[in-house]
Amino acid sequence: MAPISWHSVDLTLDECIKCNICTSHCPVSAVTDLFPGPKYVGPQAQRFRESGQPRSPDHSVDYCSGCRVCNEVCPTGVRIAELNARARAQIVAEKGLPLRNRLLGRNELLGKLGSLAPALANFGLHNSFSRLVAEKVMGIARKAPLPTWSTSGTFRDWLKRTRDRRLKSNKKVVYFHGCATMYYEPFIGKAAVVVLEHNGYEVIVPEQNCCGLPLLSNGEFDAARNYHRNNVGRLAGYARAGLPIVGTSTSCTLTLKEEAPELLDYHDEPATTLKLGTYDIFEWLRELYEVGELRTDFQPLPLKLPYHAPCQQRAHRIGKPALELMALIPELELAESHARCCGIAGTYGYKVEKYQIAMDVGAELFEFVKAQGQDVRYTACDSETCRWQLEHGTALPSRHPIEILAAAYGLYDLERREVVAGKR
Amino acid sequence: MKRMSTDVLVIGGGSTGAGVAWDAALRGLRVILVEKRDLTHGTTGRYHGLLHSGGRYAVKDPQSAIECIEENRILRRTHAHCIEDTGGFFVVTPEDEGDYPDRFKAACAKVGIPCEEIPLKEAFRREPLLNPRISRVFEVPDGSADSFLATHVTAQAARQAGAQILIYHEVIDLLTEGSDGDRRVVGARVCDVVHGEEVRIDAAITVNAGGAWAGKIAAMAGVPVNVIPGKGVMVAVNHRLVNTVINRCKMPADGDILVPVHTVAIIGTTDERVSDPEMLTIEPWEVDLMLREGDKLVPGLSRSRILRAWAGVRPLYQEGYTGESRDATRALALLDHRQRDGVSGFLTITGGKWTTFRLMAEKTVDKVCEQLGVERPCLTATTPVPGAEQGHYWLGHRLHEVEEARLQGDLICECELVTRAMVEQAVANNPTVTLDDLRRDVRLGMGPCQGGFCTFRAAGILHQLRLHAQEAPPQTEVDGGLPWNVAYLQSPRHSVQAKPAALNPKVSPLDNPNLLLRDFLQERWRGLTPVLWGRQLKQERLNELIYLTIMNVDHLPEDGEASPLTEFWRFDAVAGAKEDGR
Amino acid sequence: MIVDLLVIGAGLAGLIAALRAAEAGLRVKLIAKGMGALYWTPGTIDVLGYLGAEARAVERPWERIDDLPERHPYRIVGARRAQEALDWFRACVAELGLDYGGREDGGNAHTPSPAGAWRPSYLLPAGQRAGDVKDGRPMVIVGFQGMRDFYPHLIARNLEAQGQAARAAVLPWSVLSERRDRNSVQLAEALDEPTTQQRLIDALRLVVKPGERIGLPAILGREAHSQVLTALTQALNAAVFEIATLPPSVPGVRLATALRRSLERRGVRVEIGMEAIGFHAQDGMIEFVETATSARPLKHRAKAFLLATGGVLGGGFDSNPSGRFWETIFDLPLTTPQDRRQWFRPLFLDPQGHPALRGGVAVNDAFQPIDAAGNVVYANLWAAGGLLAHADPIAERSLEGIAIVSAVAAVEAIKAGNMVHV
Structure with missing residues (x-):
């Protein structure tokens, strides 16, 4: 492929040969006419857009969920999802943004606020009256699977509390936990820490921001740029020193690696260093395994486990390392989902006008899980919002593969989502 | 043979011919227009779509520049929906040395073209892909035009005013009467190429608006018209790299203009004297030249997806001229063959450019009226064509x-x-x-x-x-x-x-x-x-x-x-x- | 995790190679930049339809192989082995529920194209076999109001002009869908639903005359195709056939989906969305291929590599205005003229095709890429499918035949070459 001097994703529209493969795979246009499909809103519409037009020519791009299935199947390399994200940002820049989207874009702020009084916040958010009000006033779907704040403190609280028990080692790894682990699901972070420590690594958890993805997907590029600048400032130094930065949220790591630099045209040296030093945690563990350095002292885990690699994970284009490593666990019977998307797509399915679309998109996945039989106790998925959607759609608890790995190491109670007492 | 008669027979369905038909019909004359293929099949449908501000000619050909800016203002009203108000930049690249930019600015002021030097920062904000080594940018009221639509609606306007538009009617012969020194063109024999039928059209005056083909048509009346067919190659890029017309600020040359038209950007053109207006072969070197020159305006243009290339043939005319077509004048030429060749009832309108098609029509019909002995004012400058109320085109x-x-x-x-x-x-x-x-x-x-x-x-x-x-x-x-x-x-x-x-x-x-x-x-x-x-x-x-x-x-x-x-x-x-x- | 065979490309050649290798017990991984060309093709297996300037279609493909260029993939393999490969293909896909068959006389079947010409194909899926023009029975071509990719009157007109009795009928769009903006794949998904099938049957009853074969756009179910076909045939007591139209082409999608699922069932990882961007070789052996990820390139190690990226269309080749034509991953030598002026003929539909599109990767008898001197470029690299030199699979109508035959031959050579442990 001849190199192109312009690095903007916009120019990939030129790769499109109109072949319709993306439209045939798009999970959203499959269930609603409100989204005319990736080819149409992406490379096709892009030729009709320019900045400073009298008015934004199109609006249906708002119904792109950003799941990136189109990018995955495109045989010619059009960055359709990114084209759409940038087009949406253009609309936001022109027309402004509803409060609802501003709120959904700021999960870090929400996380922080709720964590001040999590029980109260959970009650405030999760009673049917306030959900009704949220739907009517703000357009946040009443039934959408919103998370609950951790009532046992944040992830950082736990780190502080267990400071003395944390492993010190000359082998070090940096952990990017993301907002969900920090405020809603600290147990994911705990599982990651014990797995990394079990393999002899000291885990460094620097101060960090939200990765900015919710802002990017809601079209607030300026705010996202601030977040990314902060993260680059705080983390690039570690990457420069050769320390891997691993994350359990596939969407956060994708944002640090690719989405923020590409969408924001943010390609300076520190940002690129951070990009090249960031790993999905299983991507990194697989590298350990390939050089024979991953501990494989797994205990049998006699479970039937449907695993769904979420869209944000697949967008890394690294294969399915979580699946490969979980396959090493004795007696664990994995069933790989080939469903395109769970539907939630970050904050897409929270919006009242998109809730049903998200559920219809997810039906393929829910049916796959159902087809695995009655004896399935958990599902597994790497992304937080997808797990919440999976739980909402299947009524089965869902686990991050790192929890599965931690449990197989005997370090973690999969049911209670706690690090096993006495273990590190 | 089917027989028709009219006051004015217009030969050629390009912008000029349609303009003449419209103008003449508005003045109450009976008009028939014949075109051998579809409207705009010739040069009108094969140009880069620039609505000139006149800036391009300000230094070299002030008369053309004045015509351009005046017509530019008129067409924005009469043909509003056929025009996109892109604005235009004249940019000074590192290769464009010398005092041309200052002469350009002065010349624009002299002929009345609004021209303002704008800060580079502002230029790059509006056109981020422009060559960062550009040192000066002047803004002028260039635009881009849909010449297909403009000609079709002009023909519609002519039709509404009573003109007959016959497309796929090819002139086989001009009908003449009298002998040498006192000959008169009295119409034409045309062939309806679709149905294979011949039609005889009797006309008081025949207007040859055949563009690059005008010489061939005039020859049917035994009149020599030396049209200089100047082939121009244009290359379209898959999407609009720019939203403003970009001109090199230098004497007009090959590949120095980039025009955003509809969904594409067009880089043009060459100017190669050819023997035959049908000869539209495009050589690899011509495309390569366009791409190389395009890179000077937008670096990387040559590596973006190229959609298509085509060639048009300019109907340049300069009495007695034998030089290079690039240096031939762009001014319009109205030939009164009675005066020039002793053949009455026959006018040839050629030269000029799309931007001045209405003016060319006006001057032609003025002459028609004069020869017919009627006195009726031109109305086209103040009469919007159908659809103009939609306002300017936007991407x-x-x-x-x-x-x-x-x-x-x-x-x-x-x-x-x-x-x-x-x-x-x-x-x-x-x-x-x-x-x-x-x-x-x-x-x-x-x-x-x-x-x-x-x-x-x-x-x-x-x-x-x-x-x-x-x-x-x-x-x-x-x-x-x-x-x-x-x-x-x-x-x-x-x-x-x-x-x-x-x-x-x-x-x-x-x-x-x-x-x-x-x-x-x-x-x-x-x-x-x-x-x-x-x-x-x-x-x-x-x-x-x-x-x-x-x-x-x-x-x-x-x-x-x-x-x-x-x-x-x-x-x-x-x-x-x-x-x-x- | 090192595999025996890394297949690059998810078109028919790549899928078939991976399946054949997995069947032989090799550990196989398949990577591809995106979905392959099967999504565009009519799902028929075209072996050889036309020979150069001969206006008449080829009647019996295997009898004409010697009239092809000397290093054409078919001539490398030979007619007997080529036919064996196709027999194996038929058996394979039959297990996957796809019933492919040809004419008993071994000749090409002639089925209507969406323009109303007939297409010469060697094997047809069950859903297209009743459309063979050689059969002679009258046809009714049934379209749907406003369907942009199917024009029954055009098909019927041209069939009539060629002596095939045919007429056109148009059903309301609402028979298929309440939603206006649907492509063929989406319409096929709608016909997976029994209620839609019933609506179609009811509507067809009103237009079909006794004794007519019914030609429909290829939308008769995506997952439930054989059931839809049976339901229509039985309910209408008539032969029903599909005409595959503009991409996306449902019969091709069915074949691609079945092959991919079969691979996954055999434990072959099929990784779509992985673009190969580099490789590393040492001592004439490829060690790994790298694919683009969200950050660093990902290494794929294997003992053997099979390149099936297709030619120009599949992305296997690229070219530039300087007249350079190159293979995109390994920069293999190509037979394509390296001069832009020699690439194309003046007529789009020139029966000889265009020189730029007949060039490709030259291979030895074992389907290993070779250079101009005939030397193998990499000892553990094989090639199959649309990128092979001395063939123009589109002009010849040999796309699927070459894909299957060369993929099978390449895998056999890999097995025979002791490159991998079997």
């Missing part, structure tokens, strides 16, 4: 209308957002003989896939429409009875609302959909071969897969028949044979 308008009316499922040409209703309206509202005519009407097949998907669809739709028309012929009489409404050709929304006109079975007797398919595929191929590499070649291979593997169109029945477009591919084949023989 997003089709997308906007498709979205508002939710027409995604009806898109036939998905690249250029042409809906089924637009195709049906275009076919019903003006004569359509080939798919290439339809392309000029609605931009069918002009996008990235170059007809890959829509050629088949359009052939299928036209075939169905033809069947329908044959089964239920319309009640109305043929000539003049049917609506001719092309003012809204570009509007997806309007096509939905408009009542579909009945198809005239007599206007388009070409009932062979296989020829529609084959000829249009070949027409697209001609413009593709000069630029087929990389992504456009990949696209073309998909098109091959569609038309060979899936459709097998190279083995359709009735392959041997010919259509009015067939001459082009025969021409290609002959040219290629010559090449093979070398």
